Amino acid sequence: MNRRNFIQILGLGAGLGAGIGISSAIVGCGPTEPTEAFGWNGPDPMEKDIRMQVLAYAILSPNSHNIQPWIIRITGPLSFDLYVDPERLLPATDPYYRQIHISQGTFLETLSIAATGLGHEARIDYFPEGVYGNHELLNKPVASIRLIPRADINPDPLFAHLLTRHSNKQEYDNRRLKQTEIDALQTFHGAASIYPLSIVQSTKAKQQLEKILTKGMQIEVGDKKRDLETIGMFRFNDAEVKQYRDGFGVTQAGLSGIKKMIVENFLLSRESTEKDPTAFGEQAVDLTRKTAESTATFAWISSPGNSRLDQVKAGRDYCRINLKTTAMGLVQHPMSQVLQEFEEMLPLQAQFKKQFSINSSDTVQMLFRLGRAEATPHGPRRLITALIRD
Numbered sequence: 484m485n486r487r488n489f490i491q492i493l494g495l496g497a498g499l500g501a502g503i504g505i506s507s508a509i510v511g512c513g514p515t516e517p518t519e520a521f522g523w524n525g526p527d528p529m530e531k532d533i534r535m536q537v538l539a540y541a542i543l544s545p546n547s548h549n550i551q552p553w554i555i556r557i558t559g560p561l562s563f564d565l566y567v568d569p570e571r572l573l574p575a576t577d578p579y580y581r582q583i584h585i586s587q588g589t590f591l592e593t594l595s596i597a598a599t600g601l602g603h604e605a606r607i608d609y610f611p612e613g614v615y616g617n618h619e620l621l622n623k624p625v626a627s628i629r630l631i632p633r634a635d636i637n638p639d640p641l642f643a644h645l646l647t648r649h650s651n652k653q654e655y656d657n658r659r660l661k662q663t664e665i666d667a668l669q670t671f672h673g674a675a676s677i678y679p680l681s682i683v684q685s686t687k688a689k690q691q692l693e694k695i696l697t698k699g700m701q702i703e704v705g706d707k708k709r710d711l712e713t714i715g716m717f718r719f720n721d722a723e724v725k726q727y728r729d730g731f732g733v734t735q736a737g738l739s740g741i742k743k744m745i746v747e748n749f750l751l752s753r754e755s756t757e758k759d760p761t762a763f764g765e766q767a768v769d770l771t772r773k774t775a776e777s778t779a780t781f782a783w784i785s786s787p788g789n790s791r792l793d794q795v796k797a798g799r800d801y802c803r804i805n806l807k808t809t810a811m812g813l814v815q816h817p818m819s820q821v822l823q824e825f826e827e828m829l830p831l832q833a834q835f836k837k838q839f840s841i842n843s844s845d846t847v848q849m850l851f852r853l854g855r856a857e858a859t860p861h862g863p864r865r866l867i868t869a870l871i872r873d
């Protein structure tokens with residue numbers, strides 16, 4: 484793989500990729516599937532089962548590495564339980580499954596909003612068989628969900644944004660949010676959440692975060708186990724996307740058309756990357772630096788406690804903010820490396836908390852950037868049936 488070429492192409496791709504408008508089908512790089520085919524049209528119009536309709540939205544939730552760590556067990560005609568899928572964890576980068584539980588919260592938030600848009604209330608009972616410790620994962624439901632038909636229910640205004648929300652990983656235009664936008668986000672968040680939302684955009688904060696985020700990625704990629712875990716979720720071409728319907732690839736970083744075709748066909752291959760992840764790691768660091776440098780506004784949600792319930796609720800908050808920023812014409816992107824709990828990251832995490840006066844005992848659950856950029860294509864999703872178990 485020619486690392487410099489890849490970076491140059493990705494660098495250009497961030498600005499121009501979406502604008503090129505030549506699909507990989509036209510340039511003949513193999514099968515392309517419209518993203519709509521991977522879940523983003525919402526429920527099948529022929530689907531009459533409200534549980535399946537709601538789940539068709541819930542699967543579109545943001546989740547770490549798009550691993551889709553959800554299992555559904557049907558418990559009644561209008562009810563089901565949500566479990567963590569123990570086969571879909573990321574133990575090298577998320578050793579205590581905190582991000583996986585945040586991803587349960589995003590799922591619950593999306594389904595709850597979807598229910599209102601479909602004339603139902605979703606009653607959610609958290610950890611109905613008892614909550615487990617935040618260093619363990621037990622085979623107990625994260626939540627029991629009951630759908631109550633409610634002719635009088637007002638659809639949540641965020642329902643209109645479930646099919647367009649996405650994590651926008653490309654470069655932004657380095658413009659700060661307006662104070663009115665920050666105020667709107669704080670008011671919106673404060674109305675439903677018990678956890679503080681911090682939004683920073685001073686020159687000093689930006690410079691500090693550029694360094695911290697880049698360093699965080701440098702630390703993450705310094706280890707073969709972690710590299711292989713990420714590479715395992717990276718989709719190197721359209722055929723892999725079609726086969727697995729999860730993970731993420733260069734498309735989600737804003738690369739399209741000829742540039743995507745060149746990177747996927749000539750510069751990146753699973754075989755060589757797995758054999759030697761060094762260049763892949765270097766690219767991740769360079770891209771992190773570039774995306775951080777292109778951003779003026781950063782935000783985080785923190786919680787004084789860090790129980791499984793805190794994690795799930797913080798995930799709900801994160802998802803609501805992502806939908807709200809979508810509604811406001813803004814884009815959003817988590818950058819989680821410095822929050823990760825493996826040993827080598829802890830000194831940088833302590834430094835981050837100190838620099839931003841975050842209590843050392845608080846947990847920063849989500850750290851993300853905010854800004855403006857063209858929309859990028861959606862990441863794929865599996866079929867709902869893949870989530871459902873007896």
Ligand SMILES: Cc1cc2nc3c(=O)[nH]c(=O)nc-3n(C[C@H](O)[C@H](O)[C@H](O)COP(=O)(O)O)c2cc1C
Binds near residue numbers: 820
């Ligand atoms: C807990 C959590 C952590 C995440 N961390 C990162 C991250 O560090 N870097 C990143 O690029 N995306 C991160 N994401 C975004 C996911 O990659 C994204 O949600 C997933 O690929 C699905 O794409 P979508 O949000 O566009 O639907 C994170 C998402 C969640 C919920």
